[in-house]
Amino acid sequence: MGDETLDLTTLEDAELVEQMHDDLYDGMRDEIVAGTEILLSRGWSAQRVLGDALVEGMRIVGVDFRDGILFVPEVLLAANAMKAGMALLRPLLAETGAPSIGKVVIGTVKGDIHDIGKNLVGMMLEGAGFEVVDIGINNDVQAYLDALDEHQPDILGMSALLTTTMPYMKVVIDELAQRGLRERYIVLVGGAPLNEEFGRAVGADAYCRDAAVTAETAQQLVRARRELKAAS
Amino acid sequence: MSSKPPAELHSDDDERPGGVLVLACGALARELKAVVDANQLTGLRMEYLPAGLHNTPQLIPAAVEDRLAAVGARYDQVFVGYGDCGTGGRLDDVLERYGAQRLPGAHCYEFFAGPETFARLHDAEPGTFYLTDFLLRQFDRLVWRGLGLDRWPHLRDDYFGNYTRLCYLSQFPTPRLLAEAQDAADRLGLRLEHVPVGTGVVGPILVSLGMPTPVGPR
Numbered sequence: 001m002g003d004e005t006l007d008l009t010t011l012e013d014a015e016l017v018e019q020m021h022d023d024l025y026d027g028m029r030d031e032i033v034a035g036t037e038i039l040l041s042r043g044w045s046a047q048r049v050l051g052d053a054l055v056e057g058m059r060i061v062g063v064d065f066r067d068g069i070l071f072v073p074e075v076l077l078a079a080n081a082m083k084a085g086m087a088l089l090r091p092l093l094a095e096t097g098a099p100s101i102g103k104v105v106i107g108t109v110k111g112d113i114h115d116i117g118k119n120l121v122g123m124m125l126e127g128a129g130f131e132v133v134d135i136g137i138n139n140d141v142q143a144y145l146d147a148l149d150e151h152q153p154d155i156l157g158m159s160a161l162l163t164t165t166m167p168y169m170k171v172v173i174d175e176l177a178q179r180g181l182r183e184r185y186i187v188l189v190g191g192a193p194l195n196e197e198f199g200r201a202v203g204a205d206a207y208c209r210d211a212a213v214t215a216e217t218a219q220q221l222v223r224a225r226r227e228l229k230a231a232s
Numbered sequence: 233m234s235s236k237p238p239a240e241l242h243s244d245d246d247e248r249p250g251g252v253l254v255l256a257c258g259a260l261a262r263e264l265k266a267v268v269d270a271n272q273l274t275g276l277r278m279e280y281l282p283a284g285l286h287n288t289p290q291l292i293p294a295a296v297e298d299r300l301a302a303v304g305a306r307y308d309q310v311f312v313g314y315g316d317c318g319t320g321g322r323l324d325d326v327l328e329r330y331g332a333q334r335l336p337g338a339h340c341y342e343f344f345a346g347p348e349t350f351a352r353l354h355d356a357e358p359g360t361f362y363l364t365d366f367l368l369r370q371f372d373r374l375v376w377r378g379l380g381l382d383r384w385p386h387l388r389d390d391y392f393g394n395y396t397r398l399c400y401l402s403q404f405p406t407p408r409l410l411a412e413a414q415d416a417a418d419r420l421g422l423r424l425e426h427v428p429v430g431t432g433v434v435g436p437i438l439v440s441l442g443m444p445t446p447v448g449p450r
Contacts, residue, residue: 071380072379072380073379073380073381073383073384073387074380076380076384076387076390076391077384077387080390111354111355111358112358113358113359113394113395114394115394116390116391137394138358162318162338163316163318163319163320163321163338163339164338164342164354166320192289192290192318192320193289193316193318193319193320193321194320195320195321195322198320198321
């Protein structure tokens with residue numbers, strides 16, 4: 001493309017969506033805002049813009065991050081661009097009253113203030129149609145219990161970046177079990193030093209390796225749980 | 233993952249020199265050398281992996297394994313100069329396969345400061361960003377440029393918005409390093425605290441590895 005400025009309004013819908021995937025990949029916040037506005041002006045629903053342009057673009061970013069093609073700064077830039085697009089869409093989504101496919105409480109565990117991954121997960125879950133209650137960083141057991149009691153979510157998501165803090169996930173899950181609450185929630189865990197084995201060891205329902213996988217896993221597990229409930 | 237870092241290790245062709253190989257993170261080279269020199273641990277063979285792995289912990293286990301596979305059998309004992317270093321136990325899986333041990337603790341901050349001191353620091357203020365002498369010397373390369381802040385300075389608060397303190401865990405502090413620590417704290421928008429910790433458990437462990445095996449009476 002060189003130094004030429006691309007007029008997004010000249011693109012057909014499919015081309016524009018593809019261009020938005022590229023712009024998201026390149027962390028071009030202003031272009032994402034412009035693309036979002038153009039699609040909305042062409043009669044696209046907020047849900048469709050979110051899914052086709054933003055979530056799909058971010059999924060591509062996630063794949064290349066996983067494969068070592070993109071690094072954290074680039075992902076952060078992409079996430080900030082997506083956040084800007086979502087800021088336009090969120091009020092429209094609320095207006096349309098589209099039913100949420102489930103509710104999630106997420107937060108980083110006690111002692112851990114690293115929330116880049118958690119924030120990304122929150123966005124992808126929101127993009128997938130979940131209502132997300134983000135309880136922030138450095139949460140002890142009581143903070144999780146209070147949030148679960150107040151919001152009654154389908155899913156509890158916990159994240160940690162540090163090997164020194166990730167064992168706290170087991171403390172939370174054990175406390176849920178002790179109070180007879182464990183089966184009430186789907187528990188998802190994630191964070192750079194975690195793996196599937198750790199997820200099993202602490203008693204989570206699933207370990208999620210990245211934000212896109214978290215959104216997919218959350219949808220699958222909520223669906224499975226509802227089918228099970230309907231069948232019983 | 234095919235992008236393993238290049239093995240920047242000098243390889244000699246001694247068939248089997250025996251003794252103890254210490255295979256360590258390049259970020260510890262200066263400190264380990266100081267301990268080796270001070271204690272005349274001439275029997276230890278020191279080798280280092282690239283310090284840049286600090287920013288890509290997922291690559292550490294494979295990098296260590298490559299070197300253990302290449303040279304481990306030539307030595308009577310291999311000791312690995314890493315903590316868990318964000319590998320989430322994957323490094324320990326490698327070490328178990330090769331019968332090697334590593335430094336105790338989660339990372340260099342912990343084995344330099346000691347577990348009690350580090351736990352106290354972290355519990356008092358979880359939003360603490362730690363730097364050692366090495367990381368301070370390499371601040372521009374590993375932290376500032378490593379996080380892309382040279383190109384996108386506006387990302388600073390995405391990374392450090394939840395941090396409140398920069399804790400300089402010094403090994404051999406100098407006025408210059410202290411000034412650099414203050415500069416790093418200012419650039420990150422954090423309060424500086426200097427905690428002199430020295431080389432912690434690294435010294436005693438290296439000394440114990442380097443001591444000649446006692447020869448008993450025949």
